[in-house]
Amino acid sequence: MFAVLQKRLYWKWKTFAPERWWGDFTDIRFYLVDQLSKLRGKKIFDIGCNAGIIASELAANGNDVVGMDIEIKSLKSYIKLFKHLDLVPKVVNGSWDNPMFKDNYFDVLLFSWTLYYGENDENKSKIVSRLTRALKPGGSIYFVEANRYCFIQGRGLEHFWTVDMARAFFESHGFAIKEVLGWNPLPSLLFWLPWKIKNSIPQKVVLFFYPPGRLVQYAPGWYSFFKWLGKYPIAKKYCRSYYIRADKKCG
Numbered sequence: 001m002f003a004v005l006q007k008r009l010y011w012k013w014k015t016f017a018p019e020r021w022w023g024d025f026t027d028i029r030f031y032l033v034d035q036l037s038k039l040r041g042k043k044i045f046d047i048g049c050n051a052g053i054i055a056s057e058l059a060a061n062g063n064d065v066v067g068m069d070i071e072i073k074s075l076k077s078y079i080k081l082f083k084h085l086d087l088v089p090k091v092v093n094g095s096w097d098n099p100m101f102k103d104n105y106f107d108v109l110l111f112s113w114t115l116y117y118g119e120n121d122e123n124k125s126k127i128v129s130r131l132t133r134a135l136k137p138g139g140s141i142y143f144v145e146a147n148r149y150c151f152i153q154g155r156g157l158e159h160f161w162t163v164d165m166a167r168a169f170f171e172s173h174g175f176a177i178k179e180v181l182g183w184n185p186l187p188s189l190l191f192w193l194p195w196k197i198k199n200s201i202p203q204k205v206v207l208f209f210y211p212p213g214r215l216v217q218y219a220p221g222w223y224s225f226f227k228w229l230g231k232y233p234i235a236k237k238y239c240r241s242y243y244i245r246a247d248k249k250c251g
């Protein structure tokens with residue numbers, strides 16, 4: 001099943017927004033979509049939806065999805081993709097700075113690799129507080145992003161959180177954490193260098209020294225292995241990225 005999902009998502013990226021392709025099949029958003037594929041009949045707000053690759057999966061499963069992005073070019077790809085799939089595109093070209101939905105409207109808010117655009121905790125707090133008003137009590141946030149201390153992806157230290165920081169952030173904004181998974185803690189060949197030096201090397205060079213990430217996708221069972229490993233504290237500490245699902249507390 002997962003192989004079918006991989007192929008479908010890859011085809012969508014390559015056909016509708018090749019320049020935004022996630023890079024390889026170990027990207028955490030494949031896991032995210034796998035989790036989201038359980039949802040049916042939900043009102044979902046995909047914040048920073050880009051070309052709608054994830055949104056189209058949700059809509060195809062009978063959810064009512066609204067995608068929002070600040071970038072008009074991405075939304076054009078979104079609309080093209082939805083029309084190609086005979087789905088109705090519901091998009092907002094706008095920013096999370098301007099809340100536009102009534103309170104308690106959505107069942108699910110999706111922050112897939114977007115909140116780091118908020119740059120610092122103060123901004124992120126404003127964004128999340130504004131948007132979560134539109135989430136029903138008991139509704140869920142799905143959140144994926146880079147681990148702050150992963151020198152491959154968590155560059156721009158101030159933009160990214162560690163897993164614990166993200167947990168604490170959502171808890172302090174009225175959420176109960178339901179699931180946390182660290183994704184892909186496999187080390188780079190440069191793991192032994194001091195962190196400051198690693199982080200100053202250009203990302204393209206760093207990726208060159210990261211064969212596990214590229215090769216692991218061909219190893220049988222890697223996906224189940226990542227899912228198993230990601231629950232342990234060591235994986236949460238050294239992961240490249242992480243997944244959090246949290247529910248808005250009632251009252």
Ligand SMILES: C[S@@+](CC[C@H](N)C(=O)[O-])C[C@H]1O[C@@H](n2cnc3c(N)ncnc32)[C@H](O)[C@@H]1O
Nearest residue numbers: 048049050069070071094095096112113114117
């Ligand atoms: C790294 S992309 C992630 C796209 C998609 N969610 C995914 O996981 O593939 C971040 C997206 O957030 C959008 N974005 C950035 N700032 C935004 C804002 N203020 N309001 C809405 N979307 C924004 C960008 O245009 C971009 O499409």
